[in-house]
Amino acid sequence: MNTANPTDATDGAGAIGAAGTPGRPASVLSDEEEALFGGKLLTAYRYAYFALAAITAAEFGAERPPWCIAVLVVLPVSFWVMLPPGIDPTGWDRRGRAHLVLAYAGVTALSLVDPDGIGLMYVLVPLTFTFIDKMLPAMLASVYLFGMNGALQARQAHWEHGRVVGILVEMAIVLAFSYLMARLINWLADKVQERGRLLRELEATRAELAETHHEAGVRVERERMAREIHDTLAQGFTSILMLLQAAGITVDSDAAATRKRLELAERVARDNLAEARALVAAQGPAQGADRAEPIADVLGRTVAGLGEELDVAATFTVTGAEHELSSTVQVVLVRVLQESLANVRKHAEAASVAVELAYRPFATRLTVVDDGRGFDPGPGKGGYGLPGMRARLAQVGGEVEVVSASGRGTTVRVEVPR
Known part of the structure; x- marks a missing residue:
């Protein structure tokens, strides 16, 4: 079907038929949209065809030759047969043009019999x-x-001037109306095409966004799992390795110290196993699994474990009026403390560690101070630990401050809003 651009008066833009029809651009409509639009148009033509054929037959009357009525029956029926409901859009134009040849011949023959009242022309x-x-x-x-x-009508009226003018005016009006109707149909087809294109672009954009969101979600989850593994399992394995190495040194000289270190290694291994199970179950830290246990007890036990493991002075204090913390903030504080103590364990060579949990009116502060050898906390310094710590705190709107210098120990100060 012709889908001419209304701005082009000489060339139709193409069919609502299959993409690639010779002489026409590929349709941007889906098969369903083509069938829906063209099917409704053909349905309107079919009923109009039968209605005008019936009107013409009534105007012809019984005195006309029987073949005239036969033609008026054959034309709309042939149109229905040649372009039946549900026809494949690729066959619309070819079948339609074939029917036009038959219809023009039939209307010419009918006009020769009676040029008046040939409503089929409309x-x-x-x-x-x-x-x-x-x-x-x-x-x-x-x-x-x-x-x-x-x-033929003018000849029948003996070329009367008024009749000829009326016929010309009628021809001009009908031709103009038909032309405008065709343009309207083409404009509607263009709108349907544009709508189909926009819908497909929207679907493609949605698919792109869904893919992007999926990739972003996978990336975030990978980063989360990397932080969890670094802050729990990797640190636990490091602690176990250090305890076993220390036990190997004292195995011949100090059986009690060796036994103590092996017991600590066993306890850390059990804690690591619990953390691994918590990660698989997508839970929080295993140490905080008991929601009835105050966060201060969890942090205090973690500090005491470090002191026992490294045989250093490790203290934990709580100041301020205690207030309830969300489970997310509690997890962040536990992980931050674990990371800070892991750095003490691996790098500081400290003789003492002091940890303070301070409840303030509008925030909660965790401070970890060691008297170890310190380091340069400048940009680009350090490994994965500090960036991971900052990423965790960013999730709850918290901040971290690291103060350290070579030979002067390290202070890690974390604050999260209440």
Whole structure:
């Protein structure tokens, strides 16, 4: 079907048919949209065809030759048969043009019998603009149809001036109306095409966004798992390794110290196993699994474990009026403390560690101070621990401050809003 661009008066833009029809651009409509739009248009033509054929038959009357009635029956029926409901869109134009040849011959024959009242012309002209690709041939075919019928009417009226003028005016009006109707149909087709294109672009954009969100979610989850593994399992294995190495040194000289270190290694291994199970179950830290246990007890036990493991002075104090912390903030504080103590364990060589949990009116502060060898906390310094700590705190709107210098120990100060 012709989908001419309304700004082009000489060439139709193409069919609502299959993509790649010769002489036409590929349709941007889906098969379902093509079938829906074209199916409704053909349905309107079918009913109009039968209605105008019935009107013409009534106007012809019984005195006309029987073949005239036969033609008026055959034309709309043949249109229905040649373009039945549910027809494949690829066959619309070819079948439509074949029917136009039959219809023009039939209407010419009927006009020769009685040029008055050939109502079928009013459906044939829109069909002409629909099924003929080029606008100029469609206009010429329509002019022939009305010109032939008008000439026969004028001859029948003995070329009376008033009758000829009336016929010409009627031809002009009907041709203009048919042309405008064809343009309207083409404009509607363009709108349907544009709508289909926009819908497909929207679907493609949604698919892109879904893929992007999925990739971002995977990346975030990987980063989360990397932080969890670094803050729990990796630190636990480091602690076990250090305890076993220390036990190996004293195995011959100090059986009690060796036994103590092996017991500590066993306890850390059990804690690591619990952390691994908590990670698999996507839970919080295993140490905080008991929600009835105060966060201060969890932090205090963690500090005491470090002191026992490294045989250093490790103290934990709580100041301020205790207030309830969300489970997310509690997890962040536990992980931050674990990371800070892991750095003490691996790098500080400290003799003492002091940890303070301070409840303040609008925030909660955790401070970890060691008297170890310190380090340069400048940008680009350190490994994964500090960036991971900052990422965790960013999730709860917290901040971290690291103060350290070579030979002067390290202070890690964390604050999260209440």
